[in-house]
Amino acid sequence: MSIDLKTIKHISKLSRISVDDQRAKKLVGDLNSIFDFIEKLNELKTENVKPLTSIAETTLKLRSDEVQSKNIREQIIKNSPQDNEDYFVVPKVIE
Amino acid sequence: MSDITKQSLTELVESIKNKKLSSSEVTKAFIERSEKSKVLNAFITEDFTSALDKAKKFDQKPNLNLKLPGIPMAVKDLFCTKNVKTTAGSKILNNFVPTYESTVTENIWSEGAILLGKLNCDEFAMGSSNETSFYGNVQNPIDKDLVPGGSSGGSASAVAGQLTPITIGTDTGGSIRQPASFTGTVGLKPTYGSCSRYGIVAFASSLDQAGPMAQNVKDCALLQEVISSFDTKDSTSIDFKRSHYSKDLTNNIKGKKIGIPKEYRVDGMPKEIEDLWQKGIEYVKDCGAEIINISLPHTSYALPTYYIVAPAEASSNLARYDGVKYGYRADGENLIDMYEKTRSEGFGAEVQRRIMIGTYVLSSGYYDAYYLKAQKVRRLIKNDFDEAYKKVDAILTPSTPSSAFKIGEKTNDPVSMYLNDIFTVPVNLAGLPGISIPAGHDAKGYPLGLQIIGKAFDEQNILNIAFAMEEKINFKNKITDWWIK
Numbered sequence: 001m002s003i004d005l006k007t008i009k010h011i012s013k014l015s016r017i018s019v020d021d022q023r024a025k026k027l028v029g030d031l032n033s034i035f036d037f038i039e040k041l042n043e044l045k046t047e048n049v050k051p052l053t054s055i056a057e058t059t060l061k062l063r064s065d066e067v068q069s070k071n072i073r074e075q076i077i078k079n080s081p082q083d084n085e086d087y088f089v090v091p092k093v094i095e
Numbered sequence: 096m097s098d099i100t101k102q103s104l105t106e107l108v109e110s111i112k113n114k115k116l117s118s119s120e121v122t123k124a125f126i127e128r129s130e131k132s133k134v135l136n137a138f139i140t141e142d143f144t145s146a147l148d149k150a151k152k153f154d155q156k157p158n159l160n161l162k163l164p165g166i167p168m169a170v171k172d173l174f175c176t177k178n179v180k181t182t183a184g185s186k187i188l189n190n191f192v193p194t195y196e197s198t199v200t201e202n203i204w205s206e207g208a209i210l211l212g213k214l215n216c217d218e219f220a221m222g223s224s225n226e227t228s229f230y231g232n233v234q235n236p237i238d239k240d241l242v243p244g245g246s247s248g249g250s251a252s253a254v255a256g257q258l259t260p261i262t263i264g265t266d267t268g269g270s271i272r273q274p275a276s277f278t279g280t281v282g283l284k285p286t287y288g289s290c291s292r293y294g295i296v297a298f299a300s301s302l303d304q305a306g307p308m309a310q311n312v313k314d315c316a317l318l319q320e321v322i323s324s325f326d327t328k329d330s331t332s333i334d335f336k337r338s339h340y341s342k343d344l345t346n347n348i349k350g351k352k353i354g355i356p357k358e359y360r361v362d363g364m365p366k367e368i369e370d371l372w373q374k375g376i377e378y379v380k381d382c383g384a385e386i387i388n389i390s391l392p393h394t395s396y397a398l399p400t401y402y403i404v405a406p407a408e409a410s411s412n413l414a415r416y417d418g419v420k421y422g423y424r425a426d427g428e429n430l431i432d433m434y435e436k437t438r439s440e441g442f443g444a445e446v447q448r449r450i451m452i453g454t455y456v457l458s459s460g461y462y463d464a465y466y467l468k469a470q471k472v473r474r475l476i477k478n479d480f481d482e483a484y485k486k487v488d489a490i491l492t493p494s495t496p497s498s499a500f501k502i503g504e505k506t507n508d509p510v511s512m513y514l515n516d517i518f519t520v521p522v523n524l525a526g527l528p529g530i531s532i533p534a535g536h537d538a539k540g541y542p543l544g545l546q547i548i549g550k551a552f553d554e555q556n557i558l559n560i561a562f563a564m565e566e567k568i569n570f571k572n573k574i575t576d577w578w579i580k
Contacts, residue, residue: 055526
């Protein structure tokens, strides 16, 4: 298997990380060497193995659905790069 | 005064309790030494003024019944600390000031400890040498231009360099144990679910675990006792009966069965690591433990599994950094352009690489071939340990395949960097506790560590084995203070 420049551009779009051509070319090399290394897993037959999705196989504890933190809007907004005190502000999305 | 920073945590607690030292004296000593140690670049954020204030307040009304009475300490910059900047070693969180406290640090402050500052680490804990940090390399106190390991590199450097008596790190694939090994210090990765992940900047949620780092096993046990707690704010926190790790610490390990896994004898492992391991085997035998040869057949599949599971989880966890709610924002022509530029400028190369690997293995058409496959192999790796633990109480291995390397030596080859974690990654995949203790030096005089892996929730047992071995090994860290002029 080999990852080409087109695939890198596609992953970059899915990841919402813009990469220029020079960086994309470097990533082709990096990701191919990493996937060569990962391919080792294909040596193993795993048809009948149950995937391990959680290491602590316990059931989630239930709790009552009550508000724990009240009136923290100011705290939540505090770290935003741009806000108008009530909302997060983003570039215009509707023309 | 200068001798204060040489003392272990246990000695400092004793001195403060006996009123031989005040919290202010201790805090001042560590701050003074840190001021002289800027070359190490161990701190991202210093909180010295506030630390001195807190120490003064403690001394006015000392509560000597606490476990860490007036003890100053710095923590890895991956733990959210209320009103103190928390960066995770990334540009994207360069201006992030949490409005809440992580559970682990909350536990520490409520036992009387005082925050000295936030310690450098690989960006989002992704790295094995602390070279991916946006805030620069960290120097290993052992030798100039030597990496301290990673990702908890600032933490390891600060403990070995005596800038903090103890610290906490996080360990996703070896990020506590590998730097501990590289700096001649002790580091424990607890069982998954032992320490709350609430308020820790997330990397790979099914693997991440906080843990203590210290100069010796006893200090490590005491800190583990403080940080381990059941927490309803972390849905994967586990409610089990926790030991009094320091009080119950014993060097009596007579009759314990220690497994030696043949698969850890990897190709190309330096002879000095092999010799160290052999010496470790002799030490545990001397302590009256029994050595049993075991097999963990899927060991060589652990790293490839890790490099699917960890990036996959990271790609979802790091989706939150979009320039909207907190952190860095780049200007963009529209919303999507703003996202893409923010993430491109805000994340460093290694983080971008891992997000892209993760995105790829989770993407349509590849999920089964990679992610599902890795989850299946992860089960096989865990089963290996389950089988082994039918015969043994703990497992002894080297911590790392080599001693610390030079800054820049492995940065151009991601796979050779990843191979650093070959002995530590399986432990995270299986959710087990593991501790690295310094056990000797290589020909260059650099420290080497041995790892003891335990059954889930059996931290007490591996701490005891480490404690018994520590006595036999009688390791002396060679810190020359080369960076202090």
